[in-house]
Amino acid sequence: MxxxxxxxxxxxxxxxxxxxxxxxxxxxxxxxxxxxxxxxxxxxxxxxxxxxxxxxxxxxxxxxxxxxxxxxxxxxxxxxxxxxxxxxxxxTDLALFFEELVRHLPDVLETQLGDHLHGVKPHWAKGTAQRVARLLAEHMDDLARKDTLLGDGFDRAHGGGYA
The missing domain is CATH 1.10.260 (434 Repressor (Amino-terminal Domain))
Structure with missing residues (x-):
């Protein structure tokens, strides 16, 4: 409280x-x-x-x-x-992300939950926030890996490579 x-x-x-x-x-x-x-x-x-x-x-x-x-x-x-x-x-970009997240969340919740919208329990909020943050961290890690792979491919295609 x-x-x-x-x-x-x-x-x-x-x-x-x-x-x-x-x-x-x-x-x-x-x-x-x-x-x-x-x-x-x-x-x-x-x-x-x-x-x-x-x-x-x-x-x-x-x-x-x-x-x-x-x-x-x-x-x-x-x-x-x-x-x-x-x-x-x-x-910060984090504030911009948060603003967009909060702006879109109500519509996305209604769309995704449909008839279950009113069955949401307040005590689920912290776990849901943790899961969203974990998914975002995994997404960022995936993007970083893809950037690394694309960078390596670009380097090899332009005369670079492994020694």
């Missing part, structure tokens, strides 16, 4: 403010550019990043987007996991 202090209003406001501030500061973009892309007044943007004004969900998503971060992924990571993970994944 989630601790109530982790979902207190003060905790969430401070965490979202910190997340937005980090996104802006690590983006390499000026606050003026981020505010413009987020369609937020510069003064409002400064107050949000300083923690003097809380951002609406829409503003938070737009600031993350304007910062070049994966908006849904980072906000979801913050809400579902923790601030540290959302920060560590900032501006």
């Amino acid at each position: 989630t601790e109530t202090n982790g979902i207190s209003e003060a905790h969430i406001k401070a965490g979202v403010s910190k997340l937005l501030n980090q996104a802006a500061s690590t983006s390499g973009r000026s606050q003026v550019r981020i505010a413009s892309e987020a369609q937020i007044d510069r003064g409002t943007m400064r107050r949000i990043l300083a923690g003097k004004r809380e951002a609406t969900v829409s503003e938070a998503l737009r600031i993350l987007y304007g910062s070049g971060a994966s908006p849904h992924a980072h906000l979801l990571l913050y809400l579902a996991s923790d601030q540290d993970k959302a920060s560590r994944w900032m501006q």
